[in-house]
Amino acid sequence: MKLFAGLRAFFRERYQLGALADLATHKTVPLHRHTFWYYWGGMTLLLIGIQFASGVLLLLYYRPSAQEAFESVRFIMTKVQFGWLVRSVHAWAAHLVIFCAMIHLASTFFLKAYRPPRELTWVTGVLLFFVLLGLGFTGYLLPRNTLAFFATKVGTEIAGVVPIVGPIVQMMLRGGSDVTDVTLTRFFWLHIAVLPLALLGVVGLHLVMIQLQGMSKPLSVKTDRAMPFFPHFFLRDLVGWAVVLGVVLCISVYWPATLGTKADPFAPTPAGIAPEWYFLWMFQTLKLFPSHVLGLEGELVAVALTGVAGLVVLLVPWLDRPARQGRTHWLVWAAGLIGMTYVVGMTGYALWIGHHP
Amino acid sequence: MAEAEESCVECHRQIETSAVSPTQVMDHDVHMQRGLSCSACHGGDPTSMDPTVAMDSAKGFIGRPARADIPQLCARCHADPATMRKYNPNLPTDQYAKYLTSQHGKRFSAGDADVPVCTSCHEAHGIRSKKDPNAPVYPTNIPGTCATCHTDASIMDRHGLPVKQHWEYSQSVHGQALLFRGDRSAPHCASCHGSHEAARPGTIAIGNVCAQCHALTRDLFAKSPHKAAHEALGLPECEVCHGNHLIRKPTDDLLGIGPNALCVQCHEPGSQGYVTAQRMREAIERLKTQLADSEGIVKHVAQLGMDMGDAEFEVHEASTKLTQARTYVHSFSDEAMEPIVEEGVQHARVAKQQGEQGLREFHFRRQGLWITLLIVGLLIIGLLLLIREIERPRPPDAS
Numbered sequence: 001m002k003l004f005a006g007l008r009a010f011f012r013e014r015y016q017l018g019a020l021a022d023l024a025t026h027k028t029v030p031l032h033r034h035t036f037w038y039y040w041g042g043m044t045l046l047l048i049g050i051q052f053a054s055g056v057l058l059l060l061y062y063r064p065s066a067q068e069a070f071e072s073v074r075f076i077m078t079k080v081q082f083g084w085l086v087r088s089v090h091a092w093a094a095h096l097v098i099f100c101a102m103i104h105l106a107s108t109f110f111l112k113a114y115r116p117p118r119e120l121t122w123v124t125g126v127l128l129f130f131v132l133l134g135l136g137f138t139g140y141l142l143p144r145n146t147l148a149f150f151a152t153k154v155g156t157e158i159a160g161v162v163p164i165v166g167p168i169v170q171m172m173l174r175g176g177s178d179v180t181d182v183t184l185t186r187f188f189w190l191h192i193a194v195l196p197l198a199l200l201g202v203v204g205l206h207l208v209m210i211q212l213q214g215m216s217k218p219l220s221v222k223t224d225r226a227m228p229f230f231p232h233f234f235l236r237d238l239v240g241w242a243v244v245l246g247v248v249l250c251i252s253v254y255w256p257a258t259l260g261t262k263a264d265p266f267a268p269t270p271a272g273i274a275p276e277w278y279f280l281w282m283f284q285t286l287k288l289f290p291s292h293v294l295g296l297e298g299e300l301v302a303v304a305l306t307g308v309a310g311l312v313v314l315l316v317p318w319l320d321r322p323a324r325q326g327r328t329h330w331l332v333w334a335a336g337l338i339g340m341t342y343v344v345g346m347t348g349y350a351l352w353i354g355h356h357p
Numbered sequence: 358m359a360e361a362e363e364s365c366v367e368c369h370r371q372i373e374t375s376a377v378s379p380t381q382v383m384d385h386d387v388h389m390q391r392g393l394s395c396s397a398c399h400g401g402d403p404t405s406m407d408p409t410v411a412m413d414s415a416k417g418f419i420g421r422p423a424r425a426d427i428p429q430l431c432a433r434c435h436a437d438p439a440t441m442r443k444y445n446p447n448l449p450t451d452q453y454a455k456y457l458t459s460q461h462g463k464r465f466s467a468g469d470a471d472v473p474v475c476t477s478c479h480e481a482h483g484i485r486s487k488k489d490p491n492a493p494v495y496p497t498n499i500p501g502t503c504a505t506c507h508t509d510a511s512i513m514d515r516h517g518l519p520v521k522q523h524w525e526y527s528q529s530v531h532g533q534a535l536l537f538r539g540d541r542s543a544p545h546c547a548s549c550h551g552s553h554e555a556a557r558p559g560t561i562a563i564g565n566v567c568a569q570c571h572a573l574t575r576d577l578f579a580k581s582p583h584k585a586a587h588e589a590l591g592l593p594e595c596e597v598c599h600g601n602h603l604i605r606k607p608t609d610d611l612l613g614i615g616p617n618a619l620c621v622q623c624h625e626p627g628s629q630g631y632v633t634a635q636r637m638r639e640a641i642e643r644l645k646t647q648l649a650d651s652e653g654i655v656k657h658v659a660q661l662g663m664d665m666g667d668a669e670f671e672v673h674e675a676s677t678k679l680t681q682a683r684t685y686v687h688s689f690s691d692e693a694m695e696p697i698v699e700e701g702v703q704h705a706r707v708a709k710q711q712g713e714q715g716l717r718e719f720h721f722r723r724q725g726l727w728i729t730l731l732i733v734g735l736l737i738i739g740l741l742l743l744i745r746e747i748e749r750p751r752p753p754d755a756s
Contacts (some may be wrong), residue, residue, distance in 0.1 A: 074664070084664070105705075231747060234748065235744050236744065241735065241743065242733050246734075250726065253722050255662065258662075
């Protein structure tokens with residue numbers, strides 16, 4: 001204890017940690033019937049941490065080249081001590097982090113936590129979600145198995161549909177006209193350097209904003225009941241983290257990530273190629289969209305609408321004018337509900353179609 | 358009468374008798390496609406629309422060629438390298454010569470009207486390339502083409518030939534592969550008997566015929582003690598055990614001293630051949646048992662979600678060795694077969710070990726998970742107790 005006290009004194013003297021300690025001690029979390037939804041942000045944060053840790057371990061053996069990528073992942077899964085677990089955890093936590101982020105985003109929307117002065121907290125949260133999607137997309141190709149290779153081919157083709165910038169983005173992603181060895185290098189570079197750096201930056205901003213502004217209280221809650229962040233909320237957060245850890249381990253052991261077959265770039269695209277579940281709603285929309293809408297290419301219209309939807313989500317704090325004045329409006333609720341039902345419904349439909357072609 | 362480039366077709370198209378039929382199949386006729394016309398075979402003057410001129414014998418018109426003249430008629434071009442070079446240099450020009458050496462050709466020369474001529478197999482009009490899947494001489498259609506005559510008892514009875522070959526072939530391993538699975542590498546009638554030179558394989562030639570595909574098997578047989586024995590007894594080689602048209606997929610039961618074994622039909626109990634047959638069968642069964650054991654565990658562990666890539670490779674190797682050992686049955690030497698069987702057994706053992714290791718790893722993972730979950734559970738309980746302790750209402754300070 002003496003050592004601990006000594007260390008604390010050492011840092012307090014040099015780095016003025018008193019303000020930080022005061023913030024943790026005095027910070028409170030609103031206590032009401034919706035408090036449960038506050039924990040999803042913490043769980044997302046834990047999963048991001050798991051992704052960093054497992055990703056760094058995978059980097060010890062992964063080789064980002066068309067010739068060696070598949071074999072190196074197989075090596076990790078079969079020869080490296082606990083390699084199977086690290087890869088499984090990385091693959092499953094990638095799904096769970098997006099799932100938790102979706103729940104966090106939806107709960108924040110319906111609790112209207114984006115009201116002033118927290119507009120930028122919402123914006124950083126949405127950007128964080130987009131970065132997570134980018135990490136999922138780029139990481140999917142890295143084992144370079146058949147499914148990943150052709151899904152990437154289809155995914156980058158969709159990117160190329162956007163007029164003017166589409167072909168440039170597609171060329172930048174692929175590093176050529178087709179998905180090749182160069183594409184793998186670029187996706188690897190994005191997955192382990194660019195996007196993680198962006199993620200760290202956005203997560204940092206998001207957390208700082210939350211610490212500075214505190215947690216938002218829903219409009220329907222009229223009481224001022226609160227609990228101290230430390231240790232009351234923090235301990236509850238830890239319980240949530242332990243549950244998530246248990247879930248990740250259970251899934252990873254009972255349904256370990258599979259590798260499939262090595263991609264053959266010269267083979268025809270196999271039937272049933274589909275992206276990861278979180279892109280399925282967009283994929284299904286593209287498939288169902290008419291070939292022409294008002295004289296425009298249907299695919300282009302669908303991609304444009306998806307882009308507009310993303311922009312609308314980003315600008316929600318300014319679009320929801322009643323919320324800015326401290327009021328709720330049924331239209332915003334209905335829009336959110338319809339949007340969420342569409343995404344969930346389309347994903348479910350795409351999954352159903354995938355199993356009943 | 359006006360002049361026409363091809364008066365035969367123009368007139369015959371309008372005739373309402375069977376004489377119209379050649380014009381109905383000419384689109385896919387290989388000769389028509391290469392620029393030859395009716396007059397190339399039938400003679401006459403196709404430039405005249407006047408039938409008396411067009412079909413004037415003075416202009417070489419021969420009408421419908423007599424059946425007896427057909428081989429020579431076709432041979433005018435097909436046996437002439439200079440002519441064939443103009444149309445299809447890759448096509449051999451020895452068909453007519455071969456035909457004359459064939460059983461069919463010999464009987465044809467003797468005036469037998471039952472035997473086939475060129476048009477019997479290739480059609481008279483609408484002749485298709487042998488690469489055309491609709492051609493009667495396309496590999497998968499050849500058995501049916503031969504069967505046209507060889508299942509006709511009214512013809513075969515006159516020559517003392519059976520009519521069951523096609524049925525037997527269709528039941529055989531070769532027939533099943535070709536006719537039902539469409540495997541064009543499987544042999545058809547012409548693969549063994551020849552096409553234009555079609556003949557009954559002589560007693561000695563059967564081994565050579567089978568060796569076209571089963572080269573290693575034939576090689577082993579040729580070096581085996583059976584070779585001399587078969588020659589001495591005047592027995593055909595492969596046919597003695599496997600039959601001819603009705604060649605069934607061989608099973609391991611044919612080997613050894615069991616009730617279905619072929620070896621015991623010649624080898625007396627206690628003889629060297631009898632003992633060798635018994636040993637070879639035992640060796641095969643040993644490898645099969647090991648292979649089944651390893652395959653079972655590897656499949657089971659793979660179904661549990663474990664990566665069994667290396668073990669599956671070993672199983673594949675053992676399976677290959679089993680196939681090789683079955684081929685080495687034709688060495689009729691247990692000593693020659695033993696190293697192959699032993700190699701297969703080693704691969705199967707390695708696969709089994711890897712499977713068992715995978716199973717242990719699987720249980721280790723499950724146990725490890727439950728221990729970890731227990732720790733996580735205890736952590737959660739501890740945290741909940743700590744929260745309760747912190748939030749427990751405390752009595753107001755007595756002071």
